[in-house]
Amino acid sequence: MNKEKKHILSGMQPTGRLHLGHYLGVLTNYVHLQHDYDCYFMAADLHSMTVFYSNYKEAQNYILPLISDWLAAGINPEKAVIFVQSDVPQHSELAVILGMYTPVSWLMRNPTYKEKQENVEKDIDSLGFLGYPVLQAADILLYDADLVPIGEDQLPHLDLTRDIVNRFNHFNKSGNDEKVFKLPKPLLSKFPKVLGTDGRKMSKSYNNTLILSEEEDSLMKKIMTMKTDTARIRKTDKGNPLNCPVFTYYDFFCKDRKDEASSGCKTASIGCKDCKNIIGSEIVKNLTPFREKWHEVKDDHNLVFDILSDGAKKAKKKASETMERLKEKLGFH
Numbered sequence: 341m342n343k344e345k346k347h348i349l350s351g352m353q354p355t356g357r358l359h360l361g362h363y364l365g366v367l368t369n370y371v372h373l374q375h376d377y378d379c380y381f382m383a384a385d386l387h388s389m390t391v392f393y394s395n396y397k398e399a400q401n402y403i404l405p406l407i408s409d410w411l412a413a414g415i416n417p418e419k420a421v422i423f424v425q426s427d428v429p430q431h432s433e434l435a436v437i438l439g440m441y442t443p444v445s446w447l448m449r450n451p452t453y454k455e456k457q458e459n460v461e462k463d464i465d466s467l468g469f470l471g472y473p474v475l476q477a478a479d480i481l482l483y484d485a486d487l488v489p490i491g492e493d494q495l496p497h498l499d500l501t502r503d504i505v506n507r508f509n510h511f512n513k514s515g516n517d518e519k520v521f522k523l524p525k526p527l528l529s530k531f532p533k534v535l536g537t538d539g540r541k542m543s544k545s546y547n548n549t550l551i552l553s554e555e556e557d558s559l560m561k562k563i564m565t566m567k568t569d570t571a572r573i574r575k576t577d578k579g580n581p582l583n584c585p586v587f588t589y590y591d592f593f594c595k596d597r598k599d600e601a602s603s604g605c606k607t608a609s610i611g612c613k614d615c616k617n618i619i620g621s622e623i624v625k626n627l628t629p630f631r632e633k634w635h636e637v638k639d640d641h642n643l644v645f646d647i648l649s650d651g652a653k654k655a656k657k658k659a660s661e662t663m664e665r666l667k668e669k670l671g672f673h
């Protein structure tokens with residue numbers, strides 16, 4: 341890794357096949373970041389265990405497809421360290437130590453704790469789920485991450501990491517005060533809200549996704565059934581593009597045709613089928629390089645294993661340097 345460059349840590353949980361929402365949000369961001377920063381991108385399988393605790397093998401089965409999707413999207417193992425969280429035992433070790441500096445009340449206040457408990461169907465009332473922000477803090481701190489790419493809604497999580505670092509530093513001051521941990525900062529990224537086929541946020545749990553590796557005809561079929569402005573029942577009904585989920589895709593894929601579609605919709609000179617054909621072909625065209633690469637890598641398990649093994653070596657090296665520094669500071673034998 342390059343000493344001059346800032347470090348970035350980010351991860352995705354292996355929970356299923358990636359969709360267009362991931363592509364337009366996280367993956368394109370990763371591809372840009374890898375050119376300017378030393379990036380550590382991790383398959384966060386320990387985090388997925390908060391939900392997959394009773395069927396963990398399922399989460400493990402999603403790791404190779406996740407990495408294949410990353411490679412297909414253009415994440416380059418020559419530029420970024422790609423690894424699986426559980427291959428680096430220091431994540432768990434550091435989480436235990438940081439847990440000693442984390443008041444339970446901070447975890448109880450975590451806004452996603454209650455929200456997820458209410459929305460995830462499975463029983464996730466566990467110590468592991470309550471403490472997952474501590475594991476997140478360990479993920480970030482192990483790699484001396486200067487920056488963490490997040491959306492505004494995730495700022496409270498990073499604040500918690502920063503609070504843990506400050507509390508750790510408060511209790512472990514010493515004469516020459518070399519700090520063990522850097523205070524990570526947010527790299528605020530705009531993750532666009534991508535709507536699914538039913539008009540709600542695209543999400544696996546709503547079963548409304550356009551899967552990145554899906555074949556063209558299946559993608560087109562889904563797009564043709566997408567929800568539109570409900571006021572347009574007949575082709576002669578005038579519509580309002582601002583009430584239409586399909587219209588939101590013009591911004592992502594064909595801005596230059598947005599005005600024409602808007603006035604065509606308002607005057608009923610175009611039908612929803614025309615619009616969907618335009619958007620559908622643009623999505624298919626834009627995802628063609630992804631699909632081609634995905635077909636190359638999806639069954640090449642040796643390639644993915646080699647990348648992960650190399651990534652684990654690099655990640656472990658960095659993580660053990662951090663742990664040595666920490667243990668020396670704390671006085672471990």
Ligand code: SF4
Nearest residue numbers: 568569584605612615
């Ligand atoms: S014409 Fe296009 S923008 Fe208007 S409602 Fe139909 S799909 Fe949406």
